[in-house]
Amino acid sequence: PYRIRGRVGPGAGRGRQLGFPTANLQQIPTLVPRDGVYAAVAYWDGQPFTAAVHHGPNPTFAEDRQKLEVHLADFSGDLTGAELDVDLLARIRDIRTFSSPDELRSQLEKDVCQAREIVRRSRWAGRASAANAPAQNACGLGGVRVGRLADN
Numbered sequence: 001p002y003r004i005r006g007r008v009g010p011g012a013g014r015g016r017q018l019g020f021p022t023a024n025l026q027q028i029p030t031l032v033p034r035d036g037v038y039a040a041v042a043y044w045d046g047q048p049f050t051a052a053v054h055h056g057p058n059p060t061f062a063e064d065r066q067k068l069e070v071h072l073a074d075f076s077g078d079l080t081g082a083e084l085d086v087d088l089l090a091r092i093r094d095i096r097t098f099s100s101p102d103e104l105r106s107q108l109e110k111d112v113c114q115a116r117e118i119v120r121r122s123r124w125a126g127r128a129s130a131a132n133a134p135a136q137n138a139c140g141l142g143g144v145r146v147g148r149l150a151d152n
Helices: 101-121
Strands: 002-009 023-026 036-044 047-058 063-072 083-093
Touching: 023 083, 036 063, 036 101, 047 083, 047 101, 083 101
Parallel strands: none
Antiparallel strands: 002 023, 002 083, 023 063, 036 047, 036 083, 047 063
């Protein structure tokens, strides 16, 4: 995995409106991988959480600014001001433009499901919130190829 550490800053609140609140990392002192959506394990207050991470612009909402947004599965609360460590495990997909918020929400559901599956299959399975992960193949993604970080 590749570790990123950053402080959570305020965001636009769109993720929360879509049902996928994100921790928007700022003040990241390390290099970050190329734009995309990643499966990860995020650590807050000593607790690991399965996470889906978006790194890059947000073309669906016409935003060109680079962002690093972390959705912690099975977490509710406000992380603004907290420091998070995020271990990126695998790249799930490229950044895309969606035709509507509903289409984006549908893709986010798939991304989180796939992130859960990747974490469940990894050595982090006993640490992260994988206990609540769906059963194998519950994502309905079949043979979707997931890129290794080394490939990206």
